[in-house]
Amino acid sequence: MSTHNTDKPLSMWSKLYRGETNIQFVPHRKRWYLFSAIIIAASIAVMIVKGFSLGIDFAGGNQYTVPAEGDVTITEVEDAASAAGAEVASGQIAGSVGDQTFIIRTATLDGDQSQEVRQAMAEAAGISADDISISEVSATWGASVSQQALIALIIFLILITGFIWLRFERRMAVAALGALGHDLVLTAGVFSLIGFEITPSTMVGMLTILAYSLYDTVVVFDKVQENTANLLQTRQRTFAEGVNEAINETLMRSLNTSLIGALPVGALLFIGVGMLGVGTLKDLALVLFVGIITGTYSSVFLAAPWVVDMAERSPVYKKHNQKVANKRSGTRDEDDEDDAPNAKTEDLPIELVEEEEEPATAGAGSRSGGSRQGAKRQQQKRRRKR
Amino acid sequence: MGATTGADRPRKKIQRKRLPVAPYFVALLAVIGVLWASSVAGAGLKFPTPKLGLDLQGGLSMTLTAYLTNSDDQPDEETMEQARQIIESRVNSTGVAEPEVYVEGNENIVVNVAGHDTDEDALRDVGAPAELRFRIVTASTQDFSVLEDLDLGDGEEPTDEATDGASDEPTGESDEEVGDGEEPTDETTDDNSGGAQVDTENDQDDQDQTPQGDASIEDILAKVGEEAATMAQSLTTVPTDEASLAALEPFGELTPEEVGLLPASVQYYVPTITCEQLDARPPGSVQEPDAEVTACQPAVTEDGQMVAPPQKFLLQSATVLGSDVASADVGTDQASLNNFVVNVEFTSAGAERWGNLTTENVGQNVAIVLDNEVVSAPTIREASRNTTQISGDFTADEANQLADQLNFGSLPISFVVQTINDVTATLGVVQLEAGLLAMGIGLALVFLFCLVYYRILGLVVLGSLTTAAVVLYPLVALLGSQIGLTLTLAGVAGFVVAIGITADSFVVYFERIKEEMRDGRSARSAVPRAWIRTRRTILSANTVSIIAALVLYFLAIGPVRAFAFALGVSTLVNVLVVFLFTHPIAEWMARGRVLSNVHLSGLHTKAVPAPGKARG
Numbered sequence A: 001m002s003t004h005n006t007d008k009p010l011s012m013w014s015k016l017y018r019g020e021t022n023i024q025f026v027p028h029r030k031r032w033y034l035f036s037a038i039i040i041a042a043s044i045a046v047m048i049v050k051g052f053s054l055g056i057d058f059a060g061g062n063q064y065t066v067p068a069e070g071d072v073t074i075t076e077v078e079d080a081a082s083a084a085g086a087e088v089a090s091g092q093i094a095g096s097v098g099d100q101t102f103i104i105r106t107a108t109l110d111g112d113q114s115q116e117v118r119q120a121m122a123e124a125a126g127i128s129a130d131d132i133s134i135s136e137v138s139a140t141w142g143a144s145v146s147q148q149a150l151i152a153l154i155i156f157l158i159l160i161t162g163f164i165w166l167r168f169e170r171r172m173a174v175a176a177l178g179a180l181g182h183d184l185v186l187t188a189g190v191f192s193l194i195g196f197e198i199t200p201s202t203m204v205g206m207l208t209i210l211a212y213s214l215y216d217t218v219v220v221f222d223k224v225q226e227n228t229a230n231l232l233q234t235r236q237r238t239f240a241e242g243v244n245e246a247i248n249e250t251l252m253r254s255l256n257t258s259l260i261g262a263l264p265v266g267a268l269l270f271i272g273v274g275m276l277g278v279g280t281l282k283d284l285a286l287v288l289f290v291g292i293i294t295g296t297y298s299s300v301f302l303a304a305p306w307v308v309d310m311a312e313r314s315p316v317y318k319k320h321n322q323k324v325a326n327k328r329s330g331t332r333d334e335d336d337e338d339d340a341p342n343a344k345t346e347d348l349p350i351e352l353v354e355e356e357e358e359p360a361t362a363g364a365g366s367r368s369g370g371s372r373q374g375a376k377r378q379q380q381k382r383r384r385k386r
Numbered sequence B: 001m002g003a004t005t006g007a008d009r010p011r012k013k014i015q016r017k018r019l020p021v022a023p024y025f026v027a028l029l030a031v032i033g034v035l036w037a038s039s040v041a042g043a044g045l046k047f048p049t050p051k052l053g054l055d056l057q058g059g060l061s062m063t064l065t066a067y068l069t070n071s072d073d074q075p076d077e078e079t080m081e082q083a084r085q086i087i088e089s090r091v092n093s094t095g096v097a098e099p100e101v102y103v104e105g106n107e108n109i110v111v112n113v114a115g116h117d118t119d120e121d122a123l124r125d126v127g128a129p130a131e132l133r134f135r136i137v138t139a140s141t142q143d144f145s146v147l148e149d150l151d152l153g154d155g156e157e158p159t160d161e162a163t164d165g166a167s168d169e170p171t172g173e174s175d176e177e178v179g180d181g182e183e184p185t186d187e188t189t190d191d192n193s194g195g196a197q198v199d200t201e202n203d204q205d206d207q208d209q210t211p212q213g214d215a216s217i218e219d220i221l222a223k224v225g226e227e228a229a230t231m232a233q234s235l236t237t238v239p240t241d242e243a244s245l246a247a248l249e250p251f252g253e254l255t256p257e258e259v260g261l262l263p264a265s266v267q268y269y270v271p272t273i274t275c276e277q278l279d280a281r282p283p284g285s286v287q288e289p290d291a292e293v294t295a296c297q298p299a300v301t302e303d304g305q306m307v308a309p310p311q312k313f314l315l316q317s318a319t320v321l322g323s324d325v326a327s328a329d330v331g332t333d334q335a336s337l338n339n340f341v342v343n344v345e346f347t348s349a350g351a352e353r354w355g356n357l358t359t360e361n362v363g364q365n366v367a368i369v370l371d372n373e374v375v376s377a378p379t380i381r382e383a384s385r386n387t388t389q390i391s392g393d394f395t396a397d398e399a400n401q402l403a404d405q406l407n408f409g410s411l412p413i414s415f416v417v418q419t420i421n422d423v424t425a426t427l428g429v430v431q432l433e434a435g436l437l438a439m440g441i442g443l444a445l446v447f448l449f450c451l452v453y454y455r456i457l458g459l460v461v462l463g464s465l466t467t468a469a470v471v472l473y474p475l476v477a478l479l480g481s482q483i484g485l486t487l488t489l490a491g492v493a494g495f496v497v498a499i500g501i502t503a504d505s506f507v508v509y510f511e512r513i514k515e516e517m518r519d520g521r522s523a524r525s526a527v528p529r530a531w532i533r534t535r536r537t538i539l540s541a542n543t544v545s546i547i548a549a550l551v552l553y554f555l556a557i558g559p560v561r562a563f564a565f566a567l568g569v570s571t572l573v574n575v576l577v578v579f580l581f582t583h584p585i586a587e588w589m590a591r592g593r594v595l596s597n598v599h600l601s602g603l604h605t606k607a608v609p610a611p612g613k614a615r616g
Helices: A012-018 A029-050 A074-083 A111-125 A143-167 A170-194 A200-228 A239-276 A280-312 A315-331 A350-385 B003-017 B022-042 B077-092 B120-125 B144-153 B157-163 B172-179 B183-206 B217-224 B226-234 B242-247 B249-253 B256-261 B264-269 B275-279 B348-360 B396-408 B429-454 B456-483 B489-518 B523-555 B559-591
Strands: A061-067 A088-094 A101-107 A133-137 B059-067 B100-104 B108-114 B132-142 B293-297 B300-302 B305-308 B311-321 B325-332 B340-346 B366-370 B373-376 B387-394 B414-423
Touching (some): A029 A280, A061 A111, A074 A088, A074 A101, A074 A111, A143 A170, A143 A200, A143 B559, A170 A200, A170 A280, A200 A239, A200 B523, A200 B559, A239 A280, A239 A315, A239 B429, A239 B489, A280 A315, A280 B429, B022 B456, B077 B100, B120 B414, B132 B348, B217 B226, B217 B249, B217 B256, B226 B242, B226 B249, B256 B275, B264 B293, B264 B311, B293 B366, B311 B348, B311 B366, B311 B373, B325 B396, B340 B348, B340 B396, B373 B387, B387 B396, B429 B489, B456 B489, B489 B523, B523 B559
Parallel strands (some): B293 B373
Antiparallel strands (some): A061 A101, A088 A101, A133 B100, B059 B414, B100 B108, B132 B311, B132 B366, B325 B340, B366 B373
């Protein structure tokens, strides 16, 4: 399907830059499916085996109230607690100058550990351990927050399916949801594997990924729809080939976008891990980093090929594939394939196009609704231009 | 469609359709100007700063302690969680700030809100039980303490008082006058013990114990002295003569807790028990629906002038409760639009009870009692069933708060505010600085990449992202000051990701331009053509984000809601910048020669377009 024969062969980079690559996304889709299936299975396995560590906001923890005396700083007390084995979730100074207390919250500790931490803090603060009060604190992320979020998500997914269905077609709506599920499972799996904490920040990160994944898929589908709008009226390419070409043409966009999205997040991640070791930032950055990469991957390698799979099950596309095959075997010698792969229906008189459209529509029913609308829109656009 | 016409036609068309870019830039400048002006105004004519979250700037921390009538009881975990959720809903209903509400130990609930400029009183109200009761008024009188003040001012006031209900003096009054001579000694000793009592109370408060002394009615009556006690218990009207006032004076020294233990009739008829004492009774003092109670309606002030003094009410048992309210919303008074009212709709069972109450008591006053105070006490003109209106002296905020409290339900247990403290940020400055540094480096890398990859168009990306930042910053600051949108570190990171998504719009656009030019078009014709297709893509893809933002904003709560807000805002800014900045500037550049230069633009125009390959 190499369409552009230039004098000298282009390097891979140039091809990529010009959108002229010919990577077999669709023909080799079984490979990507297998690859993704393995990754997803691994993610689920990791989640089942390792589970998630819930942050203090979800699981609750301990709160130490340390009276501040002398010139001890909160950082010293926090460090002492960390050294004694506590996972410090937050440290705040309460009260006004002169009458301050440090409020330090940690993940749940059992009795002995808790006493050790208390002792360590007391030493760091230069006070007696009895002055430090310990209390258990509940989760701040209540069940109602999760419940409401879940309801909102379900309604959102229903609406978004409706939107993609109307704007594109049913198959694309299904594929977009599938890709979304893939991204969320994979991100959660990586999260579980690395053992980062589930915090409100990371939950928000997951939501960001959800929005990004759908956004990216829609951009790719937009291109696919454009490229395959008039496909059924000609016998030049099969649907699978059309989709593959669309993915290749939009590949540079996908790469650029994910790169631009991932660069700041990556910087956050590596500086977060490298400089700070712990904290909200690192967890959040990891979710976003993994999510952006899988979001881009799934749009290109999974969502679009899935659409092909679903389309090829319908009689309309089966018939069309047959037509293309017939044409290729029948006319291979006299009419070079390279001659007119890009000659879309625009080059044909309108009347001819409409005549050809009829039988296809009759067979397709509502299924080709999306592409038919696309074709009409294209025709109108063409008419306006003439 | 011969090749000859095809060569001339597009050029003419472009010439004709040449996009006037100036209006776009003017519109953009207008938007930026309005945003900055309003955010500066919102910040009180200072440089606007976004409202930072608890993790970045700290805020206020309030500790609420459960108050139980029996101090040995401990609230169970479930009750505390229920209370926590209601309090959280109340805090959240005021905006998209991200408060922290958690249970500490067995009986404390800690509420942390961002910002040090939060209204403390409003924060206190968050912990109010919000028990609503509708009670028929038995009697009402003005608060004694106010009368006393007025007495000092002018001597005419007592007549007023007399009409208020104390026309016939009880015969016991003269007896009491005899005891008057002894009163001072009693009073001094009582005063001391009373003072001591108050101190103990305070100590207990500090030790986060529920302040519930072992005091019984007998102890309190003993404390005020036998004579005053006997007199108080025999009262059936509010005495006004100086002798009885003097005799009853020890009641004025009681703590609010002690007052709360007295029988309702004593609380009402003893004029020396002031509204100040009554209002400060422990939460839940007038909650018992079956009991007769005494409560006050606060003074009505207008422009700092008291137009109506506090009123004391003796109230019958309640048949209609807050749990009978199905929903409440804020409206304005039909008579005056500046008066805010709360419209209440009853449940079916509630409507039944409300119907009975109003039918049986036409012509009487019904007091609407919220916690310890009477909100208003309108006269029942006719029987009503399903709805009623609560009109007090409300500001819009107060009315909203009351409606929220009724909607979210009352707290399962009462709380007293134990402490309100300033707290510092939960994340260290180190975290914030490292985060900002990382994001800075990340953005620098993005710019570098765009410059290398898109060359001259990279500058457009740079300009667009800067424009996005210039629009976003005042918007976030404005929303922070107006609806309390707080920016947590996660939020900042979210906006950075949003910048990535914003950049995607440019990438889509430029890739389109590249594609068009690869097909053999000049920059001049490629740019407008690419825009038509890009616009469709951008609008489709951003619709997804907008739907996500709207659904999550309206249905979710807490941090999820704040996320939805950030997503929606950044998506709108994205669309705005692409339409008002990126597109016009690309059109403008296409007119020059810059984009036609391969080395500057990185756009390859195919030297010899193959015949028939150019698209429609």
